[in-house]
Amino acid sequence: MSSPTITIRLVGGLGNQMFQYAAALGLAVRREARVTLDLSAFSAYATWPYQLDRLQVPQDISAEQPLRRPAGRSLPARVVRRLTGGGVKANGLYVEPHFHFDEAFFTLTGDEIRLEGYFQSPLYFAGCQDVLRRHFQPIEPFGPAAQEWSQRIAASRCSVSLHVRRGDYVTNPDAAAVHAALGEGYYGRAIAVIRRIFGEDVDFFLFSDEPDFVQQAFADLPRAHVVRTDPERSWEDMFLMAGCHHHIIANSSYSWWGAWLNPSPDKVTIAPGQWFTRSRLATTNVMDLFPEGWIILK
Template identity: 40%
Template sequence: MIIVNLIGGLGNQMFQYAVARSLAIRKKVPLYLDISPYRTYKKHQGFELKRIFNCAGEIATAAHIRSVLGWCALPGMGGLAQQQSAIRRFLCPQLIVEPHFHYWPKIWEIPDKAYLVGYWQSEKYFQEIAATLRQDFTFCQPLSEVNQDWLQRIKACNAVSIHIRRGDYASEKVTRNVHGLLPLTYYHRAIRYLTEQLEEPTFFIFSDEITWAKEHLRLPASHYFVEHNCGGESYNDLRLMSACKHHIIANSTFSWWGAWLNSFTNKIVIAPQQWFAVEGRNTEDLIPNTWLRM
């Protein structure tokens, strides 16, 4: 079996699920999702995959985890191994800790009985099962009337999504120091580029601080601010983003997936050149080759 440790917001969960789903399919073994970290993780909306999507895999029990990790199944061991690289040499071979941020090709050599810890943020881990993932990531909740109206508006024009991520990036010093806030120059440069490239684009702006976006973003073309999806309904912003034809994403896995789920053949996706504020993380495999970095 393949068990994946899930943690973080919806975008992170989707990456973690995607790599584990790819491994489980390749090795022809069952997939299990360990959601136990959400007992103490209180940020964002908690574990959301099964509520939002038609995902495969069962929730892992303590017995499942022990059957794979043995003594390594002690509470917190996965997180400890992720932080302390010296420990990894002494842990059981079934505990697979992401060794670095960029794509790790040796993942395909791991045992078919394994427990994954990491973020695994590269399309290279799951590109070969893209069609399966698009099916897994179909939304299982019916659209509300207001979101249905927005969806029809998006489909009726040459829609471009713009995602501005602030929230904890702005309010929490530690998070801001790691991720950083994208400058407005990035958005204005991307907007100018798409305005020149596309015929009559209409911009749809999504943000966890929509008031800030209204006050600071300059838009020369037709545009709308989408501001009604909050709290447990926030995932509907990703749903609407994925219906747009083109995208300007933030340094956020949430809008990364909004762009990836869009199946429009000629889509233009613009991503920031610098994804993190901290140095030392190789992000060359994070952005698909067909996307543009600015």
């Protein structure tokens, strides 16, 4: 008798793909099922490529005919999801009904379950963290630039990763309607908290998709180091973040995972309560997104 199959439709950047895979694995572990990956969305999704193949994630690609639904958070995708709603659909399809953790997720049954959504909560993969940490490792060593930065981070007595996400948050109206690029107020308060805890002897390693912007914006921050790595190996920054002692993350799943992948029980992670724009936050519960112990700055 074959084992049940959990198929996850992947979309978005690396951080989103990791959340989606983690949720599928969390359900598969409970159901004693196997996970297969539906990559069909990437044929029409130009913003980000599929990247889980850069990690030690089993590449069990689904050969089933996918359900054709718009990918991402664009207006057409949001309209279709609003019209079709969330929850269990026909043919074993489960569509994430809301942003916060769905208590009904682990009651899903059937030999073939297909998942669609972002699943941005560690509650979806509680109990399989050790397996995820093994799967969420690069398949190859750092390139020369990242290796040099890794050594600099390791040599620091107190290293703090600080992530500034800009890119489509600034240039893409659809993305900007959901996420707002964080301003200096958040980062100033986060830096102050870190210094209050650890003193002035702190090295800040700054990560961003716009390093030139960060170089200028944080020009007055003592002991700040703008990390510049190979843009063709974009996944490396996440693991450089994970190598830091402590973390100041952006409203980005990318640096969320950079902080989560640091296994130290002594780490301090500061995250923004303003994960979305204020209008989106008015109707969205984001508290299931943050692991216990993280410091959330409102």
